[in-house]
Amino acid sequence: MxxxxxxxxxxxxxxxxxxxxxxxxxxxxxxxxxxxxxxxxxxxxxxxxxxxxxxxxxxxxxTRAGIFAALLDDGERAFQELVLAGPPPLGPGAPPFDRLVAYGQARIRFLMEHQEIARAALDGRQPIPAGAQTPLSQTHIRMLLGQIDLGPTNLDLLAVQLTGALDGPLLLYMQPTAEAPLSQRVELLLSESWHDLVRRVCRP
Amino acid sequence: MxxxxxxxxxxxxxxxxxxxxxxxxxxxxxxxxxxxxxxxxxxxxxxxxxxxxxxxxxxxxxTRAGIFAALLDDGERAFQELVLAGPPPLGPGAPPFDRLVAYGQARIRFLMEHQEIARAALDGRQPIPAGAQTPLSQTHIRMLLGQIDLGPTNLDLLAVQLTGALDGPLLLYMQPTAEAPLSQRVELLLSESWHDLVRRVCRP
Structure with a gap:
């Protein structure tokens, strides 16, 4: 013993x-x-x-990218708390469509605030981690889509695509900007555009 | 002189x-x-x-990632030719919605065939190149969206989001697979899902 x-x-x-x-x-x-x-x-x-x-x-x-993945993960905890247990519409209690809009807008804000770290966590030499890089986004979007009546559709893949629509612009295509007014303008435009996208995707 | x-x-x-x-x-x-x-x-x-x-x-x-960006660029030339001057619906001559579906499906096939190179071309330590990593995708999708009657919307950002929806799954979230039957199945599912997504986005 x-x-x-x-x-x-x-x-x-x-x-x-x-x-x-x-x-x-x-x-x-x-x-x-x-x-x-x-x-x-x-x-x-x-x-x-x-x-x-x-x-x-x-x-x-x-790897070096792993340092940034850990930093990002650390920052994501507070965000995750808000999504899982914070006030609606980001947190539970609002209709799923409103939560989907709010989630995307909060994720855009989070990514803009952490864009440098989130970019530095990308390393194409490394295999894609099992469970993907944004498990919360995909899982959460998938759950909300399941609560909206979308007719026959592959909800798993739609969730992956919408996660790409949310992360892709800031991780892959758009330069970060250090100028606060411009950055706020970009955040506003991306948020409006996300709202427009999910409205189109989810309308009956 | x-x-x-x-x-x-x-x-x-x-x-x-x-x-x-x-x-x-x-x-x-x-x-x-x-x-x-x-x-x-x-x-x-x-x-x-x-x-x-x-x-x-x-x-x-x-950089090392630059080697793979050059390899990818080289492979993209033939693909680009088909989009710009090949037979419809990928090439010119088909209705814009059909071209949008065909473009996404061809891009998915291209990315699946070149997933290892495309991933290795990602390097978060490097600034996002001006004009972005997939200039053809964004420009082409933006052009086709402009030919479809979508009502009031920010077409530039919608194009960036749809490019993310197209590239994100294979560049950021989904592990490449070496097994041919599984890989064909994934390509088919992603293609169907892209069709579903743009149908939802573009319906009047």
Missing amino acids: KRTDLTWGAPQTERADAARNRQHLIATAREMLAEVGAERITMDALAERSGLGKGTVFRRFG | KRTDLTWGAPQTERADAARNRQHLIATAREMLAEVGAERITMDALAERSGLGKGTVFRRFG
């Missing part, structure tokens, strides 16, 4: 260590992001600045 | 050299792609295999 206890004990300690390292690395990456910008964040630079070994950084993130 | 002639002469020679180098590098990259796979193509490996200097490879492509 003692040996079993030890066996159970060891990984737990390791997991706590690993979690601490991960948090420390993410905090360090956030500092670097604010101070020197995304471009200067590399596996080596993060290891040096954090005082942890390169091996640890590699095990936590796999 | 002689000096002017010489001045005109020199860049021309240089351009011919540059074009030759580019073609040689693309041919070499294609060989490597077939023999060792995309993963093993790096700036260094391409320089070594082509017998050209690293500086030349860097000047031609900028």
Whole structure:
């Protein structure tokens, strides 16, 4: 029993260590992001600045893009909370169509605020992670589509396409802009356009 | 006049050299792609295999992703020809809605055939190229939307969103598959889903 206890004990300690390292690395990456910008964040630079070994950084993130995926994931938690349990129409309690409009508009805002990180998390050398890069978007859009009467249609693929319509512009085609008024204008136009798109897709 | 002639002469020679180098590098990259796979193509490996200097490879492509962007661009030329001057409904001569359906289906086929290269051309560390990564898709979809009576709508943004709906699934979310029957099934489903999406978007 003692040996079993030890066996159970060891990984737990390791997991706590690993979690601490991960948090420390993410905090360090956030500092670097604010101070020197995304471009200067590399596996080596993060290891040096954090005082942890390169091996640890590699095990936590796999690739440079993995650092940004972790930063994005961290930022997505608060957003996810609002979607799952915040006030309607983003949160539960509003009709599914209104939630779909609100979700897209909130996601556009989130992506515009995190565009640099979200872009830097893209790495075509890496395989697409199982469950895709925006599991929340796809799953949530799919769920809402299922609550709207759309007639016979492949809801899974429609959800993937609408996720692409939402993420594609900011991840693949549109340059980020640092000018606040222009950026607000782009956000407004994209939000209106998303509303128009889902209105067209969902009308009976 | 002689000096002017010489001045005109020199860049021309240089351009011919540059074009030759580019073609040689693309041919070499294609060989490597077939023999060792995309993963093993790096700036260094391409320089070594082509017998050209690293500086030349860097000047031609900028980054590793740039090599794949050039390979993709090369493959896109034949596709572009079919869209601009091939038989209808992909080429000119069919109603704009039919061309929009046919364009999406052809683009899905093209992306599925070139998914590895298209993914490897993504590099979030690089700024989004001016004119975006799929200038043909956006421009062509925008042109066709302009010929369909859609009522008041922002056609430019709708075109960007539909391009995202077309590219997003294969570039961002869906794992490539090497099994031919599964791959054909995915292509068929995506094509049907694209048809459904544009039918919904374009109905009066």
